[in-house]
Amino acid sequence: MNHAMPAEEPLIHELSFYAANKHKWLASHPNQFVVIAGDRVEGFHADYESAFNAGLKAFGLGQQFLIKQICETEPVYVVY
Amino acid sequence: MAGRIVVRISPAELQRRGPIIKVLISHTFAEITEAKSVGFEFPESLPFSALIDTGAAVTVINPRLAVRYKLRYTGPERITALGHTGQYPGYAAAISFPDQQLRAFDTVRIIACELASAEMSCLIGRDILRYWELIYNGASGEFAIRDLRP
Numbered sequence: 001m002n003h004a005m006p007a008e009e010p011l012i013h014e015l016s017f018y019a020a021n022k023h024k025w026l027a028s029h030p031n032q033f034v035v036i037a038g039d040r041v042e043g044f045h046a047d048y049e050s051a052f053n054a055g056l057k058a059f060g061l062g063q064q065f066l067i068k069q070i071c072e073t074e075p076v077y078v079v080y
Numbered sequence: 081m082a083g084r085i086v087v088r089i090s091p092a093e094l095q096r097r098g099p100i101i102k103v104l105i106s107h108t109f110a111e112i113t114e115a116k117s118v119g120f121e122f123p124e125s126l127p128f129s130a131l132i133d134t135g136a137a138v139t140v141i142n143p144r145l146a147v148r149y150k151l152r153y154t155g156p157e158r159i160t161a162l163g164h165t166g167q168y169p170g171y172a173a174a175i176s177f178p179d180q181q182l183r184a185f186d187t188v189r190i191i192a193c194e195l196a197s198a199e200m201s202c203l204i205g206r207d208i209l210r211y212w213e214l215i216y217n218g219a220s221g222e223f224a225i226r227d228l229r230p
């Protein structure tokens with residue numbers, strides 16, 4: 001398998017914003033899914049599906065948003 | 081929709097190809113509804129083969145399909161495959177199973193990653209399998225799937 005990430009990360013600002021707030025959110029919303037567009041936090045959700053539907057409702061089809069699970073250590077998914 | 085299918089092949093073919101089903105990857109119901117309200121249409125999805133893979137923690141698709149269907153990117157995910165760990169794009173999608181009596185998944189995160197086999201476009205991972213009972217009978221050349229969601 002090869003890398004498939006685009007050369008420029010489209011959600012780089014949101015990822016930086018997440019990194020800056022991660023420790024605070026780890027205390028308040030551990031393991032929840034946060035939805036971020038720009039510097040705006042839509043909310044925190046129990047699962048990816050709820051997070052996606054809330055993000056779509058808040059930002060519509062035209063604006064990208066990041067969904068990130070708030071974890072101490074970033075999950076790594078193994079494909080054997 | 082009923083929640084059980086039995087796929088019969090042959091012992092040799094099941095061993096060679098593995099448990100394969102037809103899937104349709106598309107936009108979520110909420111996206112399609114939103115798109116219709118503003119007069120926008122997504123590209124039409126076509127069914128393709130997916131391997132049910134108990135060795136995959138998450139569902140993976142060929143990156144070309146994610147681009148072709150204009151799936152919605154929701155951030156990078158870390159994957160370890162073939163001993164290498166890297167970042168891969170995650171997308172929101174719906175997964176359904178055309179012509180089979182299996183319930184669809186409306187909103188799941190799937191990850192775009194080149195697959196080792198050109199014959200295969202999708203691995204159904206344990207994020208989907210957590211909702212299924214999968215019975216693999218190599219001796220008779222068949223496998224059965226039962227959806228356990230309430």
